[in-house]
Amino acid sequence: MDKAQILVASNRGPVSFSVDDDGSLGFRRGGGGLVSGLSAVAAETDTLWVCAALSDADRKAASSAPGGRLDKAGFDLGGALVRMLDIPPRTFANAYTSVANSTLWFVHHMLYDTPNKPHFDADFRGRWDDYREYNAAFAEALVTGAAENARVAVQDYHLALLPRMIRGRRPDLRITHFSHTPWAPPEYFRMLPAGIARELLEGMLGADHVGFLSQRWADAFLRCCETFLRAEVNWGTRTVDFGGRLVRVGVHALGADGEGLRARAAADDVAARRAALRELVGDRKLILRVDRTELSKNIVRGLAAYRELLVRHPEWRGRVTHLAFAYPSRGDVPEYREYTESVQRTAKEINEEFGTADWTPLILEVNDDYPRSLASYQLADVLLVNPIRDGMNLVAKEGPTLSQEGCALVLSTEAGAADDLRDDALMVNPYDVTETAEALHEALLLPAEERRARCERLAERAVALPPQRWFAEQLRALG
Numbered sequence: 085m086d087k088a089q090i091l092v093a094s095n096r097g098p099v100s101f102s103v104d105d106d107g108s109l110g111f112r113r114g115g116g117g118l119v120s121g122l123s124a125v126a127a128e129t130d131t132l133w134v135c136a137a138l139s140d141a142d143r144k145a146a147s148s149a150p151g152g153r154l155d156k157a158g159f160d161l162g163g164a165l166v167r168m169l170d171i172p173p174r175t176f177a178n179a180y181t182s183v184a185n186s187t188l189w190f191v192h193h194m195l196y197d198t199p200n201k202p203h204f205d206a207d208f209r210g211r212w213d214d215y216r217e218y219n220a221a222f223a224e225a226l227v228t229g230a231a232e233n234a235r236v237a238v239q240d241y242h243l244a245l246l247p248r249m250i251r252g253r254r255p256d257l258r259i260t261h262f263s264h265t266p267w268a269p270p271e272y273f274r275m276l277p278a279g280i281a282r283e284l285l286e287g288m289l290g291a292d293h294v295g296f297l298s299q300r301w302a303d304a305f306l307r308c309c310e311t312f313l314r315a316e317v318n319w320g321t322r323t324v325d326f327g328g329r330l331v332r333v334g335v336h337a338l339g340a341d342g343e344g345l346r347a348r349a350a351a352d353d354v355a356a357r358r359a360a361l362r363e364l365v366g367d368r369k370l371i372l373r374v375d376r377t378e379l380s381k382n383i384v385r386g387l388a389a390y391r392e393l394l395v396r397h398p399e400w401r402g403r404v405t406h407l408a409f410a411y412p413s414r415g416d417v418p419e420y421r422e423y424t425e426s427v428q429r430t431a432k433e434i435n436e437e438f439g440t441a442d443w444t445p446l447i448l449e450v451n452d453d454y455p456r457s458l459a460s461y462q463l464a465d466v467l468l469v470n471p472i473r474d475g476m477n478l479v480a481k482e483g484p485t486l487s488q489e490g491c492a493l494v495l496s497t498e499a500g501a502a503d504d505l506r507d508d509a510l511m512v513n514p515y516d517v518t519e520t521a522e523a524l525h526e527a528l529l530l531p532a533e534e535r536r537a538r539c540e541r542l543a544e545r546a547v548a549l550p551p552q553r554w555f556a557e558q559l560r561a562l563g
């Protein structure tokens with residue numbers, strides 16, 4: 085493949101590398117919802133996936149591959165070529181950790197404790213320059229790697245400036261930008277410095293099509309375009325008239341990959357973990373949660389709700405186990421480190437308060453183990469998904485898809501997944517710990533037959549738009 089017909093740009097790529105003890109490079113699948121959604125793309129031919137080198141091992145891999153391209157032969161990605169960009173570490177840290185994860189993520193998930201943060205000073209503006217530079221590095225790789233009239237799918241808040249940058253250099257390209265996060269309403273987005281708010285929106289409007297996971301996020305984006313750019317929005321066709329072009333805004337509600345998940349869950353390593361979990365939980369009811377330890381996932385309030393369940397309904401003591409998988413995430417952001425500590429502290433307190441010689445009320449696991457997550461989906465009686473705000477949340481879709489006996493889903497109204505699943509989930513306000521505790525109680529009491537029927541309907545909706553079709557829809561939106 086000389087020049088690609090389809091290009092994907094995302095910060096995190098489909099693989100990450102590690103240096104083994106003997107100095108050789110090992111690799112594994114990248115993590116997170118974005119990569120899960122896009123994994124099918126890695127099998128496509130004629131496709132170039134541009135991503136950032138995220139670690140020294142990635143940098144070593146990127147520099148050892150001819151032209152920075154890691155191909156199928158070495159990394160078994162099916163048809164796609166992966167190009168990892170070796171961005172200078174300081175530029176990368178400022179763009180990724182500071183601007184993307186500590187600022188844009190906080191804005192879109194409305195996570196700030198505003199008396200102290202955010203704080204937009206001269207230092208921040210320096211880091212903003214690095215965010216531009218990081219976007220420009222992607223632009224360079226894309227414009228040189230794209231065939232005439234190729235289609236480019238830019239992913240997420242890390243790369244908001246990219247569509248406009250590539251359009252300026254290659255007007256023949258057809259560009260879509262997709263957000264995997266919520267989008268902040270103008271009343272919150274306005275806390276960004278005015279010039280930066282406009283630059284982000286103008287950057288994204290360089291695309292032909294801008295996609296979101298939920299109508300709520302798409303509408304918030306359109307309202308921001310009206311408020312900050314005075315752009316004309318047609319609410320009937322959901323298009324933005326800006327800079328002499330019409331940009332379409334679409335909703336593509338990513339679903340679970342039912343087929344892929346079921347195939348993976350049939351493997352021996354999952355069966356072994358299932359047997360171990362059965363042993364651990366015995367005949368107690370199993371309440372499960374599976375998250376990356378992110379501020380938006382609301383793990384501490386979820387644990388508090390479990391505690392309140394045990395206080396308000398003591399009949400569950402000794403009869404239920406809460407298994408909480410809280411996998412490490414973004415350890416370079418100080419708020420995440422503090423949050424991880426408070427998750428661990430809360431878990432310990434609950435066990436100290438209620439644990440007995442033969443009952444551990446809460447099992448918190450922090451080591452990422454994908455087959456164990458799949459096994460736990462198969463066994464859970466209740467799945468708790470209570471984010472403060474979430475673009476979609478694939479756990480809410482994957483759990484019912486793999487459930488063997490039918491699990492009840494307790495779901496936050498603030499997850500994009502609520503759009504698809506609200507009819508059969510028990511919906512909760514994520515800030516309301518008492519309501520969440522009562523929803524857990526109700527979920528535990530659902531008659532088996534009703535639970536199974538609800539779970540079947542949840543599973544059906546969960547796989548309505550599997551990743552491959554979700555991606556194809558975005559490309560189709562480009563004509």
Ligand code: G6P
Nearest residue numbers: 096116117118240264265414475
């Ligand atoms: C999740 C989020 C995405 C984000 C991705 C990467 O999937 O939904 O919006 O791009 O994580 O985050 P990371 O911390 O792995 O860089």
